[in-house]
Amino acid sequence: MRNRHIATALLAASLLLFAAGCKKKTPVAPPPPPPPPPPTVVEKAPAAVISSFTAEPSTIVRGEASTLRWSVANATEVTIDNGIGAVSASGSRQVYPTSNTTYRMTAKGGGGDAVAAVTVAVTTPPPPPPPPPAAKASLEERMSREIQDIFFDYDKSEVREDSRATLQRNADALKTILSEFPSAVVSIEGHCDERGSAEYNLGLGDRRSASVREFLIQVGVPGDRLKPISYGKEKPVCTEESESCWQRNRRAHFVGVQ
Amino acid sequence: MIKSRTIKLTLLAAACALLALPQAQQSNIVLKLTGGTKSKIALPDFRGAGGASAFTQVFNETVFADVQRSGMLEMAAKSFYPLSPPQQETDIRPTPAPAAAQRGAAPQPPTCNGRCLTDWSMPPLNANYLGFGYLAEQGGQLVAFGHLYNTTVPDIAGAKAFRKLYNGPLTEEGARKIAHEYAADILSQFGVPSLAGSKIYFVSDRGGKGMKEIWSMDFDGANQRQLTRFNSISTMPAVSPDSQRLAFTTYAEGQPRIRVMSLETMRFLPFFNPQASMNATPSFTPDGAKMLFASSFAGYSSQIYIANADGRDLKRLSDNRAIEVEPKVNPRTGADIVFVSGRGGPQQIYRMNIDGADVTRLTPGEGEAANPAWHPDGQHIVFKWTRGFAPGNWNVFIMDVASREVVQLTRGQGRNENPTWAPDGRHIVFSSNRKGSAQIFTMLADGTEVRQLTTVGNNSMPVWVK
Structure with a gap:
């Protein structure tokens, strides 16, 4: 029974409150207007924007490559002149200009075009060194190619009749060689075969080199x-005991010294 | 008995007398060094006590080689030696009286297995002399007790020629040294001068192909030592009479030049080379004050010059257009020179006065002759000659300069070159390629007792000095 009393009291109270509210009624303000629409975006697409267009390196030596790089926004069509043509909105391309070249990029967009240009400067490479003067032979090569040994008879130091022509050719060649190698000196080595005594052969080799030198002068x-x-018999070119080897050793030999 | 030889070696007293005596038949010259019969010697091996035993072999070999090399004594056959040779004086016993011969049998000679001198003097040994002793170590030194007995003297005390103590380092070198001393003492009993301490200077290419350096060694080939290090061609050595200076020809500076070095300090001494394409074949005068050599100073060909020992005060001795080399001054007179010249055709040996006058040819003109070297007596030369052979086939000859008589010592065994005399005047050193490569040999002046001293590389141009 007691619960029924509480419920009744609550009901009464709420009725009372309701009655009081109705008594103080004021007019309600109208809601604010909707915000204005964004400024009327034209129905046309936005204009193209070239955000970068570079050439790296900007200076090349002829024959080298330069790399063009670009990045374009809002473009419907991107072209680069100088024979490159249409390209994608961003990318790179190697170019090999042979002279100073300015690359123009045109980006077309619905809302407008954009243009940019880069220039690649091309320098001419330095000339190569002049060719070596007709592959000049070394003194040693010249001597061994153009100068021949002079041969002697046993225990003789006179230039033989059959050696005079050779020695004359040696003389002509030596004049040229000595003028082309102005600091060179030519050693005329006198050699002997192994039969004479070493001591006497020193004197004999000396005579051989002297008589050749006198002829040349x-x-x-x-x-x-x-x-x-x-050299007497100190530097034989062969050591067989035969006339052919002995003859090879009885010689004047020429050596160029720079 | 000795065989009859072209050259008999006789030594009278201490002086080595090289006497030229005419002799019939084909022999032209006789170098008399021994009179008639040679003594025969037995040299039983020394044994060694303690640390000395390691050196007995080199000691025994050296003593035996020295005595044999002298040519003065006949060596008794070792196979006949008794088994117990004496080692010290107290080992020697008097020869017992012969046992009474049994009737009908020949009396047996008494033997004591080597302890009696008669064991050595009787057949089959027949040794007149007995050398014996032993080696020991004493205070870290090697000592040898060396004896020589004349086995033909019946009285033991009277038979003793000498007993001597020798001291040396306890090394092979020391063993060789005391062996040379003992052998020298034995040989001096027979009037043979000792070669101990003498040295041979020579040229060797053993250091590298195409390079030649000057080397030295003992007279028996021991102690081979390199003296120059030019890495070039250094050749034709000569040594001053006092053995203090070495002169030679070298390519170290390009053209052939003469260099002189001290053999005491091994340092170079100044030598002024004339401005010439070639200065070569130096040799000293007997007083050591001057130098002779060959030079192309005058321009045309190599000629003979004399200068002070430092090369200053140059004087020309020969004056012709031939090649002339190898001047050698007579060591006895100092007044005449032998040298090699091509003035008459093929190279021959000539002589002239020290001032260049009075030139005469010594060799007869046959073949080629070169490398003259004076005997210490100033009367003989040894030289090389191609007589009887094709050019280049050299043999060693001796000439009596006064009579021009010659005797041949080598015969066709390879090329035999640059003979020079030993200080004793009885031996000759030379080079020969008889075994293939060029090597250095010694021999007696009669061509016997040939010994090879070198084996490594090619070795040539020996000079033998005190």
């Missing part, structure tokens, strides 16, 4: 560039 080879040196 007489036909115009500068004597101060010709140095005699006797």
Whole structure:
């Protein structure tokens, strides 16, 4: 029973409240108007924007490559002149201009076009070194190619009749060689075969080198560039005991010294 | 009995007398060094006590080689030696009286297995002399007790020629040294001068192909030592009479040049080379004050010059257009020179006065002759000659300069070159390629007792000095 009393009391109270509210009624303000629509975006598409267009490197030596890089927004069509043509909105391309070249990029967009340009400067490479003067042979090569040994008879130091032509050719070649190698000196080595005694052969080799030198001086080879040196039998080119080997050792040999 | 030889070696007293005596038949010259019969010697091996035993072999070999090399004594056959040779004086016993011969049998000679001198003097040994002793170590030194007995003297005390104590380092070198001393003492009993301490200077390419350096060694080939290090061609050595200076020809500076070095300090001494394409074949005068050599200083060909020992005060001795080399001054007179010249055709040996006058040819003109070297007596030369052979086939000859008589010592065994005399005047050193490569040999002046001293590389141009 007691619960029924509480419920009744609550009901009464709420009725009372309701009655009081109705008593103080005021007019309600109208809601604010909707915000204005955004400024009327034209129905046309936005204009194209070239955000970058570069050439790297901007200066090249002819024959090298430069790389063009670009990035374009809002474009419907991007083209680069100088024969490149249409390209994608961003990308790169290697170019090999042979002279200074300015690359123009045109980006077309619904709302407008954009244009940019880069220039690649092309320098001419330095000329190569001049070709070596006709592959100049070394003194050693010249001597061994153009100068021949002079051969002697046993225990003799006179230039043989059959060696005079050879020695004359040597003289002509030596004049050229000595003028082309102005600091060179030519050693005229006198050699002997192994049969004579070593001591006497020193003197014999000395005579051989001296008589060759005298001949060369007489036909115009500068004597101060010709140095005699006797090796006697100290430096044989062969050691067989035969006349052919002995003959090879009885010689005047020419060596160029820079 | 000795065989009859072209050259008999006789040594009278201490002086080595090289006497030229005419002799019939084909022999032209006789170098008399021994009179008639040679003594025969037995040299039983020394044994060694303690640390000395390691050196007995080199000691025994050296003593035996020295005595044999002298050519003065006949060596008794070792196979006949008794088994117990004496080692010290107290080992020697008097020869017992012969046992009474049994009737009908020949009397047996008494033997004591080596302890009696008669064991050595009787057949089959027949040794007149007995050398014996032993080696020991004493205070870290090697000592040898060396004896020589004349086995033909019946009285033991009277038979003793000498007993001597020798001291040396306890090394092979020391063993060789005391062996040379003992052998020298034995040989001096027979008037043979000792070679101990003498040295041979020579040229060797053993350091590298195409390079030649000057080397030295003992007279028996021991102690081979390199003296120059140019890595070039250094050749033709000569040594001053006092053995203090070495002169030679070298390519170290390009053209052939003469260099002189001190053999005491091994340092170079100044030598002024004339401005010439070639200066070569130096040799000293007997007083050591001057140098002779060959030079192309005058321009045309190598000629003979004399200068002070430092090369200053140059004087020309020969004056012709031939090649002339190898001047050698007479060591006895100092007044005449032998040298090699091509003035008459093929190279021959000539002589002239020290001032260049009075030139005469010594060799007869046959073949080629070169490398003259004076005997210490100033009367003989040894040289090389191609007589009887094709050019290049050299043999060693001796010439009596006064009579021009010659005797041949080598015969066709390879190329035999650069003979020079030992200080004793009885031996000759030379080079020969008889075994293939060029090597250095010694021999007696009669061509016997040939010994090879070198084996490594090619070795040539020996000079033998005190």
